[in-house]
Amino acid sequence: MDAPEGIVIAPSVLAADYARLGEHVREAEEAGARWFQLDVMDGRFVPNLAAGLPVARALRACTEAFVDAHLMVHEPGRFLAPFADAGADLITIHQEASLHLHRDLVEIRKLGCRCGVAINPATPAEAIGEVLHLVDLVLVMTVNPGFGGQRFIASVLPKLGRIREMAAAAGLDGIRFQIDGGVDTETVPLAVAAGAEVLIAGSSVFRGAGSVAENFSALQAAAAVPV
Ligand code: DX5
Numbered sequence: 001m002d003a004p005e006g007i008v009i010a011p012s013v014l015a016a017d018y019a020r021l022g023e024h025v026r027e028a029e030e031a032g033a034r035w036f037q038l039d040v041m042d043g044r045f046v047p048n049l050a051a052g053l054p055v056a057r058a059l060r061a062c063t064e065a066f067v068d069a070h071l072m073v074h075e076p077g078r079f080l081a082p083f084a085d086a087g088a089d090l091i092t093i094h095q096e097a098s099l100h101l102h103r104d105l106v107e108i109r110k111l112g113c114r115c116g117v118a119i120n121p122a123t124p125a126e127a128i129g130e131v132l133h134l135v136d137l138v139l140v141m142t143v144n145p146g147f148g149g150q151r152f153i154a155s156v157l158p159k160l161g162r163i164r165e166m167a168a169a170a171g172l173d174g175i176r177f178q179i180d181g182g183v184d185t186e187t188v189p190l191a192v193a194a195g196a197e198v199l200i201a202g203s204s205v206f207r208g209a210g211s212v213a214e215n216f217s218a219l220q221a222a223a224a225v226p227v
Contacts, residue, residue, distance in 0.1 A: 024206055037067075042072070046145045066089050092118050102130070120145060137178055145181075
């Protein structure tokens with residue numbers, strides 16, 4: 001499946017109520033959500049455990065929307081085929097977690113999925129320069145991975161611009177630029193102005209002040225507001 005175009009607010013189901021995941025996903029879809037992210041954590045690459053293959057299959061079964069699996073796991077090459085089989089449309093792996101990043105990214109495409117590479121706040125843009133030609137998406141983390149509800153690290157945003165420049169200089173015009181962590185109505189305009197196109201939002205969608213639909217719509221409205 002092709003990834004939705006334009007500026008996309010993509011709910012992360014990490015913050016959803018797992019006792020009624022399907023309901024929460026449908027509420028977000030009714031408000032316009034076309035892209036969901038599943039955060040996968042192994043307790044080794046990040047100090048937390050979250051979502052595995054059963055949740056991936058449950059998410060696939062309850063939505064036709066675009067599903068991206070963000071593998072925050074050590075040696076992600078071990079889990080590419082299982083998450084492709086579980087229905088992920090896109091699989092993102094961390095540059096810091098893969099001993100053979102080029103091979104793992106090539107493998108994701110071979111499995112029939114779109115391919116993403118993620119970097120943590122401390123990782124320089126240059127760390128992914130040799131693989132930009134292999135990916136459909138770059139995820140620039142705006143928090144240190146492992147937990148929802150963290151504070152947005154705004155100092156990361158210039159790195160997004162540097163990666164966009166690297167891609168443009170290499171003639172790579174099909175890459176989507178995603179950020180993840182601390183996305184809310186305050187930080188959305190900053191991220192969009194810095195070149196983010198896909199904004200992952202968990203707490204602000206599923207644990208915000210309003211309903212899921214109201215929270216999602218507020219983020220979409222914030223994305224339309226020029227800084
Ligand atoms: C961190 C996770 C979170 C999550 C979004 O590893 O990747 O960033 O998706 O969390 P919120 O929107 O609650 O900051």
